[in-house]
């Protein structure tokens with residue numbers, strides 16, 4: 001196996017894409033640091049790495065990337081990374097009318113600000129080396145806003161796409177390449193965490209969106225049952241780091257390929273379809289211009 005140019009950091013490494021990518025990096029000979037939010041989750045990552053026969057290459061690191069000061073404070077204790085994968089994220093499921101400012105800020109802290117903070121911390125070493133890779137795990141929902149009740153998730157991922165495009169231009173001259181990964185729906189822990197947020201909202205008797213939450217959770221259950229396992233996304237993340245010329249964007253999954261083409265479909269159709277699915281198909285607007 002050829003010598004690697006340096007170690008890799010994966011955020012949110014105990015579950016889903018982050019776990020898959022960490023194990024795959026290590027199986028290909030990369031020293032891999034993975035952030036997790038608790039010692040128990042560090043054990044999950046450590047045990048998975050041990051079972052995969054790569055225990056000595058995987059270094060679980062307890063760090064909540066949404067605590068931006070903690071990321072900066074810990075950075076001096078970490079090695080100079082060749083690649084960072086900003087993967088940690090969740091969906092703050094909720095109608096825009098229901099989501100509080102604090103909940104919205106938390107969503108942006110995790111999905112948008114943390115990737116910028118991690119990238120900023122990693123860049124000085126990458127510039128010094130004259131090479132590096134930053135992978136941003138976005139979503140098909142970073143390209144098209146088609147999911148009612150996921151407004152803040154959409155906003156976080158649209159923001160991440162914009163930020164990544166700008167970062168790519170800013171750091172290209174230093175030999176650092178930025179790639180965005182845009183998965184469709186895959187079977188990971190994210191659906192369960194969104195469902196638990198939705199369940200709390202269903203309990204809120206003053207919300208007029210309770211039925212929509214119920215229907216969304218029901219639809220998500222069905223879609224998730226047929227969703228593919230996360231392996232192909234993990235492979236894509238690793239190839240975005242290993243490729244000499246990574247793509248700017250990797251669309252992963254048939255649903256993502258279709259969704260990212262929906263800007264070509266008139267909004268009147270996509271609005272009607274998504275409102276029907278969530279039960280938000282009330283009388284709608286009287287304005288024929290809508």
Ligand SMILES: NC(=O)c1ccc[n+]([C@@H]2O[C@H](COP(=O)([O-])OP(=O)(O)OC[C@H]3O[C@@H](n4cnc5c(N)ncnc54)[C@H](OP(=O)(O)O)[C@@H]3O)[C@@H](O)[C@H]2O)c1
Pocket residue numbers: 011012013014015016017018036037038041064065066087088089090091110137138139140182183184185186187188189190191193
């Ligand atoms: N699965 C999909 O269908 C899909 C599709 C498109 C994009 N994505 C994106 O893929 C990335 C990985 O998600 P996944 O699907 O692999 O989900 P996952 O299995 O739930 O893993 C998410 C990871 O992010 C961490 N995380 C969640 N909330 C956090 C918070 N508040 N602060 C810090 N870390 C947090 C989790 O840590 P804990 O275990 O401690 O919560 C976990 O390690 C996310 O950015 C997500 O938006 C997923």
